Amino acid sequence: MDTIDKTITVDISDLLGDRFGRYSKYTIQNRAIPDARDGLKPVQRRILYSMFLAGNTPDKGYRKSAKTVGDVMGNYHPHGDTAIYDAMVHLAQPFKTNQPLIDGHGNWGSIDKDPAAAMRYTEARLSSYALELLQDIKKDTVKMVANFDETATEPVVLPARLPNLLINGVSGIASGFSTNIPPHNPRDVVQACVAYLNDEDISNQDLIDIIQAPDFPTGCEVMDIEGIRSMYTTGSGSFMMAARVEIERPSKHNVQLVFSHLPHNAVKQQIVVALQEIVLNKDIDGIVEARDETDRKHGPTGARIVVELKKGLSDEQIDSIIAYLYKNTDLMSHYRANMTAIVNGSPEKLDLKRFVSSYINHQRDVIRRRTQFDLARTKERFHIVEGYIKALNRLDEVIRIIRESKDRKDAVEQLTEQIDLTEVQANAILDLRLYRLTNLEIESFQKEWLDLQKTIKHLEGILASPKRLDKVIQTEMTEYVKLYSHPRLSPLKRQTKELNVDVTMTIPEEEVYVVVTKNGYIKRLSKRAYMGIERVNAINLKLGDSVQETVLTKTTDTLLMFTASGMYYSLLVHKLPEGKWKDEGTPLHTVVSMPAEEKIVSLIPISTFETDQLLCFVTVEGLVKKTALSEYRTDRSVAVKGVRIKEGDELKHVFVTTDDHRMVVTTQRGYIGVYQQAEIATTGKSSSGSRVISLTRNDRVLHAYPVEQDVPFQVVLFESHGFFRVVPSQRLPEKKRGMKGTQAWKGLGSDGWIVGSLMAEGMQRGACIIDNQTIQGFEIDVSQSSAPLPFVTLEPQSVVTGLVWMPEK
Structure with missing residues (x-):
């Protein structure tokens, strides 16, 4: 025979589309999306039905979960045992479902x-609530189909004698569809169903007024009535869930924030770890410790997370800490509802x-089929019974017929012919x-006959009347819901909590000094530690490094750090690592996300951005820019562009x-320019x-200062060979923007330059860096003298390469 x-x-595109369409239909209808009638996915329904047939009911002992998984997999659900057991675990967890x-x-x-133990260890049986879903299933109340084989x-x-879909909720992801339905209070849901039975024209809003909001087993607060109304009216909506908080004030301990009743699906241990990281990283001040004090008495859905606060915090500071913790942990989270279910075979x-x-409508069908079955x-x-009564009324004749019959078949034939009975x-x-x-039994038959007549009339009346x-x-x-009724677990808040986080409210205000070095090390000094400094040059720095800038600020201020490339970083001062004067400090790139090659040129402490002040930028090539300070407010922790720097130029100073x-x-070649900022x-x-200033060849801007109008001042210039000169403002005429400055130090040779400048009066203490290696302290008297004077004695061939100035104590 030929083949x-x-x-x-x-x-191929048509083939893939067809195959994926079949797969999608299967996952939607038979895996991930629940049926609107009983609120169950197929695997859940099969688990419950298999346990019911096996007699694994609440009135009997527990059975190994592995046996149930095997029965379900072998008879109804030909998939992996892990999927079946995971579904069982979800159905058994009281913190996932209301019932x-x-x-x-x-x-x-x-x-x-924590994961459940392996199925070979755990045991299970149906809950009493599950029996309400299975009740009357043997009375032909639902359609039965053949299993896979x-x-x-x-x-x-x-x-499903109770509305399980809304009572327990469900979540799932299919192809092109997903569902996320929150659980609700059983009593409220049944009341809504009763209201619909009494008036099918009831409005959706009236039903919303009955149910009000989801009710989660963990008892978390539910907020945002508008989001909840959107969920109930459109099928999609988002609302907030929040843990409850109480402020405890033990007599011998610090104030404690106690969080309980966590949001639905929140993981308690992850929240505790997040709180502990906030404490460890000092993201917010005012917190001493975060710990988990949950124990058995709080039950499987309960929690007690304690956040211990520092002493002396005001109520406003405590409220700000609470708002910060809600905003930055899962103590408050969104619930994004998607009310999708299978109706008439389609999502x-x-x-x-x-x-x-x-x-x-499902219950009407169930009760109708049950009534037909019972009828x-x-x-x-x-x-x-009617036949019994006929026979008992002619008992002697019945006995005679039976005795005279040859066999059972003959007796049946004779009884049907002579007594007028059916077969x-x-x-x-x-x-x-x-x-x-x-005689007693004969009377019972007559009573049963009357009772059956009443029952038939009652059942026929139910079938004949939709109202009945x-x-x-x-x-x-x-009646059924009475066993599962309880007051609302989740309090309903009409509006979402306002999380007004003001981190500065939680930070004790303290004056501190911030020190940054040329090679990118930074530290924060308390005022007490700074006052104890005896010698400026006692700092411990790496070879070639030097103190670049030291500013006096407060822990509640924001520090703007500008780099030579024109970028800037914003950081709260209290987040800077604290150190000692003798320490070299912490690398800046570990404090902010800054490349190692970036150089900080200016530190600007800001107490408030709500001001008319300006930031002025000066580059080494003599360009200047002014911008409103308010534009530099940012919540970003990464680099932000502060000024556009042209190629070959770099930012020198900001004030x-x-x-x-x-x-x-001031410039490196000894020029000083005075200009009107207007x-x-x-x-x-x-x-x-x-x-702003025109430069001579090989000259660069050294520094820039703001000066009040009509106020005399003097500029001190420091030359690389160890001399300084004081230049009074009377010798510095104002210039138009863009003009060259006044030459304040004449006679600088090619091997000399101005290494630093200062606007000061009286005695000044500082330190100089010699040959980029050693630091030597000095003290000078800045007087009205124009003649160069030495401020340090140098070895032949040595030069001053930098200066260190500290704020006055």
């Missing part, structure tokens, strides 16, 4: 995200009324035991000023500025 080859040509469907025994995980049947949906985003109506069984029994009735009479022929059917649903649902000030600029236009952050 016929058949090749089918198909476009666990599985009663677990052993280690089933914790709110710290057609060896058994399984339910398409459970009867649908539902509003609250659609949820309720889908469940009620059929009742009619069967009524028919048999079913005749067989029932033959099965009747003799003791049932007593709805009344049955209402009565039973109200705070106003337009009422003059500007004094002539310099105020521009934005990204500009490069304009020329």
